[in-house]
Amino acid sequence: MTGDAAAPRRLWAIVGATGTGKTGLSLSLAETLRHRGRAVEIVNADAMQLYRGMDIGTAKLPVSERRGIPHHLFDALAVTEEAAVAWYQRAAREAIIEAHDRGADAILVGGSGLYVSSVLWDFRFPPRDAALRAELEAELERRGPGALFERLRAADPRAAERIDPRNGRRVVRALEVLAQGEKTHGGVLPAAPELWHPRTSILGTALERDVLVPLLDERVEQMWERGLVDEVATLRAEGIERGVTAARAIGYAQALAQLRGEMTRAEAVAETQALTRRYARRQVSWFRRYDGVRWVDARTERADALLDEGET
Numbered sequence: 001m002t003g004d005a006a007a008p009r010r011l012w013a014i015v016g017a018t019g020t021g022k023t024g025l026s027l028s029l030a031e032t033l034r035h036r037g038r039a040v041e042i043v044n045a046d047a048m049q050l051y052r053g054m055d056i057g058t059a060k061l062p063v064s065e066r067r068g069i070p071h072h073l074f075d076a077l078a079v080t081e082e083a084a085v086a087w088y089q090r091a092a093r094e095a096i097i098e099a100h101d102r103g104a105d106a107i108l109v110g111g112s113g114l115y116v117s118s119v120l121w122d123f124r125f126p127p128r129d130a131a132l133r134a135e136l137e138a139e140l141e142r143r144g145p146g147a148l149f150e151r152l153r154a155a156d157p158r159a160a161e162r163i164d165p166r167n168g169r170r171v172v173r174a175l176e177v178l179a180q181g182e183k184t185h186g187g188v189l190p191a192a193p194e195l196w197h198p199r200t201s202i203l204g205t206a207l208e209r210d211v212l213v214p215l216l217d218e219r220v221e222q223m224w225e226r227g228l229v230d231e232v233a234t235l236r237a238e239g240i241e242r243g244v245t246a247a248r249a250i251g252y253a254q255a256l257a258q259l260r261g262e263m264t265r266a267e268a269v270a271e272t273q274a275l276t277r278r279y280a281r282r283q284v285s286w287f288r289r290y291d292g293v294r295w296v297d298a299r300t301e302r303a304d305a306l307l308d309e310g311e312t
Contacts, residue, residue, distance in 0.1 A: 011201075013107075014203045015109075016204050019207075021299060023059070024298055026042055030042060030107060040107060043071075044073040045116045052077065053238065079239060079247075092108065113283060113286035119196065132179055140172055152171055155178050160174075229258060254268035
């Protein structure tokens with residue numbers, strides 16, 4: 001145990017699609033590290049869990065269930081604030097460095113692909129142009145995301161494959177980057193990425209699709225049963241509809257539509273289920289591009305075995 005405690009600090013990453021058990025595995029790994037005499041802290045890499053009050057719809061782990069393990073970058077933003085990847089990269093890396101300075105390993109856990117990539121890899125963001133952004137956003141308002149997405153697909157098919165055509169914000173950002181002379185949108189993983197932290201181990205959680213889909217559908221039903229609409233009503237009073245990012249989150253956008261009378265409960269649930277399944281497919285596609293991932297079934301894998309292999 002003394003040898004483990006004296007070992008250089010590591011960065012662990014637990015990635016994968018929604019509903020595949022990342023949170024549970026992060027806790028098991030953290031407790032195994034602690035039993036070996038090593039301090040450990042967890043850093044959030046789920047874009048929507050950054051937001052205060054967005055708990056039910058993001059499956060955020062309550063503080064009472066965190067087993068005394070320090071957790072960082074949960075509840076870091078108000079729902080009216082925009083979650084920007086460049087900001088997140090700085091904040092997450094600072095949290096990791098500070099954990100290491102305290103003598104702890106860090107576990108980065110979450111399924112937001114671009115957020116995870118921005119931390120793990122030597123990942124630099126292209127510049128911004130406020131005037132160009134405003135021009136593109138005005139065009140988005142006039143013409144809708146479809147027309148801008150077609151322009152992106154013609155200019156950068158690789159980036160278009162990784163962006164939801166209905167996500168106008170990301171389409172605008174991709175076109176902004178291209179217009180400044182960059183070869184491709186910064187939201188794609190570099191062709192030959194180098195790790196930001198040399199002692200990094202990446203664990204991926206995965207389930208067969210015929211197992212995952214029913215779990216995701218049931219998870220959405222449970223969100224409504226547990227009071228997602230009431231949660232969103234509270235967030236509505238706090239200004240979530242003014243937020244650029246939070247109001248568009250899967251489940252939250254549909255609950256807002258239900259509150260406004262634009263959808264029935266059944267319609268809101270069904271749309272959330274469909275979007276969640278689509279999002280899970282995109283997550284799988286994103287993380288499968290990573291090299292050196294140990295893919296596991298979090299329901300059965302023993303954390304001590306993962307720890308032993310991750311340190312070889």
